[in-house]
Amino acid sequence: MSDSERQETQVQNGSASALHPKPRRRWRIRISDILAGSALIISVGSAAISHQQLASVRQQLQLSELQIRPYVRYRPIFTQEAPDRLDVMLLSENLSPIPAHVIYDELKTWIDETTTSAFLFNRTGDVLYQHKNGFAHLPPMPKEIARAAINGKKQVMIGTCVVYKSISASDKRKWEVRGLYSYAPGSELPSVEYLQEVNVQETVNRCESGTIRSEWLQKRAEPAKKGGPD
Numbered sequence: 001m002s003d004s005e006r007q008e009t010q011v012q013n014g015s016a017s018a019l020h021p022k023p024r025r026r027w028r029i030r031i032s033d034i035l036a037g038s039a040l041i042i043s044v045g046s047a048a049i050s051h052q053q054l055a056s057v058r059q060q061l062q063l064s065e066l067q068i069r070p071y072v073r074y075r076p077i078f079t080q081e082a083p084d085r086l087d088v089m090l091l092s093e094n095l096s097p098i099p100a101h102v103i104y105d106e107l108k109t110w111i112d113e114t115t116t117s118a119f120l121f122n123r124t125g126d127v128l129y130q131h132k133n134g135f136a137h138l139p140p141m142p143k144e145i146a147r148a149a150i151n152g153k154k155q156v157m158i159g160t161c162v163v164y165k166s167i168s169a170s171d172k173r174k175w176e177v178r179g180l181y182s183y184a185p186g187s188e189l190p191s192v193e194y195l196q197e198v199n200v201q202e203t204v205n206r207c208e209s210g211t212i213r214s215e216w217l218q219k220r221a222e223p224a225k226k227g228g229p230d
Helices: 003-019 031-067 143-150 212-227
Strands: 072-082 085-094 100-111 120-122 134-137 156-166 174-182 191-200
Touching (some): 072 100, 072 156, 085 143, 085 156, 100 212, 156 212, 174 212
Antiparallel strands (some): 072 085, 085 134, 100 156, 156 174
16 A cells, blocks of 8 residues: 555545544433432431430430329428417328329427427328328427417528338339428418428438538538638
8 A cells, every 4th residue: 555545544534534523422321329328318317306206205204203202291280269269280291193102201399499308290001092181289389489479589490301211112213301390379370481392312221300400501601601701
């Protein structure tokens, strides 16, 4: 083949290449890839929703534990029968529809700042139901003290503590509620000076009422300490 023929052949090949270029490689999106990506997005979203639901369930369980339990209170009721007679009745009540098993209750009385080593206690294991309160009458108050309290010349304070639990054998929780109440002349209902409830260990079967007034005094002094100079 001559040189002129070779040149003509190369020109023809070049023209053919220009007329018919090589196809470019294209990325193809497969249906399976789309489905896999969608499944991943759905699974991540489901995991986030499940985590939120789990947190919500935990919060609901905590609220249920607070609600599904008894709430016992033990407070005095004052009745003026005469100018020198003041009767005191102790009212024990359960504010919850869950029955309560009272393990121990105790009270102590102060006249002004004076008290004795004597205290009243009960270990009978009473069961308290909602709207079915228990009552106990204190020994008669001396007439001189009753007259002075009615006239506002002496302060009568009663401290109470109660250890209790649910009647359910599967519920091992126990609580202690401590309160300090004072007589308000002319009113049967006392003034609530101090009220505190705490969870206690399963082994706790009694409480101490003799320290309630000092606890109250300490609580009263705390704001003054915080507001005072450093």
